[in-house]
Amino acid sequence: MKVLSGIQPTGRFHWGNYFGAIRQYIDLQDNEQAFYFIADYHALTTVREPEILKGYVRDAALDLLALGLKPEQATLFRQSDVPEVTELTWLLMTVTQMHLLEKCHAYKDKKAKGIAADAGLFTYPVLMAADILLYDSDTVPVGLDQVQHIEVTRDIASRFNNIYGVEALKLPNAKVVESAAKVPGTDGEKMSKSYNNTIELFDTPKRIKKKINAVKTDSSGVEDKKNPETCAVFDLYKLFATEDQQAELAERYRTGGMGYGEAKKLVNAAADEHFAEARERREQLEQNPDTLEDILRDGAGRARAVACEVLDRVRSACGL
Ligand code: ADP
Numbered sequence: 001m002k003v004l005s006g007i008q009p010t011g012r013f014h015w016g017n018y019f020g021a022i023r024q025y026i027d028l029q030d031n032e033q034a035f036y037f038i039a040d041y042h043a044l045t046t047v048r049e050p051e052i053l054k055g056y057v058r059d060a061a062l063d064l065l066a067l068g069l070k071p072e073q074a075t076l077f078r079q080s081d082v083p084e085v086t087e088l089t090w091l092l093m094t095v096t097q098m099h100l101l102e103k104c105h106a107y108k109d110k111k112a113k114g115i116a117a118d119a120g121l122f123t124y125p126v127l128m129a130a131d132i133l134l135y136d137s138d139t140v141p142v143g144l145d146q147v148q149h150i151e152v153t154r155d156i157a158s159r160f161n162n163i164y165g166v167e168a169l170k171l172p173n174a175k176v177v178e179s180a181a182k183v184p185g186t187d188g189e190k191m192s193k194s195y196n197n198t199i200e201l202f203d204t205p206k207r208i209k210k211k212i213n214a215v216k217t218d219s220s221g222v223e224d225k226k227n228p229e230t231c232a233v234f235d236l237y238k239l240f241a242t243e244d245q246q247a248e249l250a251e252r253y254r255t256g257g258m259g260y261g262e263a264k265k266l267v268n269a270a271a272d273e274h275f276a277e278a279r280e281r282r283e284q285l286e287q288n289p290d291t292l293e294d295i296l297r298d299g300a301g302r303a304r305a306v307a308c309e310v311l312d313r314v315r316s317a318c319g320l
């Protein structure tokens with residue numbers, strides 16, 4: 001089974017990204033073939049500062065490797081290192097019906113807000129289809145918000161195959177990752193970089209502590225009984241704790257006599273421990289920028305070999 005997924009370098013990764021997506025992607029790396037890429041072409045629809053983009057790409061690669069992606073097992077590459085994907089995008093564009101793209105939410109949401117959308121944002125799903133089809137991917141692990149794009153990919157691929165009467169493109173399946181539901185941010189809403197409520201994975205310990213301390217709680221006092229089911233601090237604790245640890249803390253909430261400050265300390269300690277090894281690995285990698293470049297270059301080489309074969313097949317199907 002061939003697994004492929006991409007992640008956009010549009011900011012520093014946070015706990016929501018890790019528990020909602022990255023962790024599951026990494027768990028799938030033992031498959032026969034796993035391809036993971038940093039979607040920098042896609043990021044251009046939002047990040048327009050070259051140096052900032054480069055920094056995000058580098059951080060994304062460092063984060064993924066630190067969090068356990070094994071480059072000898074999974075192929076890690078930068079999307080733009082395989083420019084063949086843009087040619088496939090064009091070939092697919094010629095068979096993509098406008099109505100398919102008009103209903104896609106990224107574009108629709110922007111339009112509904114009265115913001116002018118660029119052609120890049122409108123055709124974003126076609127580039128994503130090319131990402132997937134270029135590697136004959138079977139399974140694409142994604143968050144729920146991306147399932148629509150996999151359906152579009154399947155529609156485009158079957159239309160192409162129908163028009164040219166060949167099975168040139170393989171239809172992929174989405175694998176919706178069982179996310180840690182919705183990781184709450186410091187304001188209790190869904191953690192997202194657009195809401196300015198994130199706890200970044202590799203921020204300084206001091207800032208992480210500060211962010212955890214800022215998580216919104218109700219105004220009950222230390223002695224009051226508390227409800228773990230409606231508490232963002234408890235939700236964050238669940239990400240790191242075993243069932244027994246969760247039950248123990250829940251009991252303390254219900255009994256009263258424990259303040260939110262103490263629960264926050266537990267979250268901080270648990271997170272610290274959970275990411276300690278990754279933090280160390282990241283620091284080591286950071287000191288060896290050449291190693292990082294080698295990994296990405298090697299990944300691009302492996303990815304490109306597959307991409308060129310598939311692209312040849314598609315070109316010849318349409319008479320090029
Ligand atoms: P952001 O909302 O910060 O811009 P992205 O949309 O780039 O994050 O998220 C990439 C992936 O990370 C998403 O597909 C989703 O699966 C996951 N993700 C992001 N935020 C959360 C969250 N708060 N809880 C669970 N999963 C999340």
Ligand code: TRP
Pocket residue numbers: 004005006007008039042127128131132140141142146
């Ligand atoms: N659009 C995806 C996201 O925002 C990122 C992405 C780009 C992707 N190309 C992909 C995901 C191909 C899976 C497969 O999260």
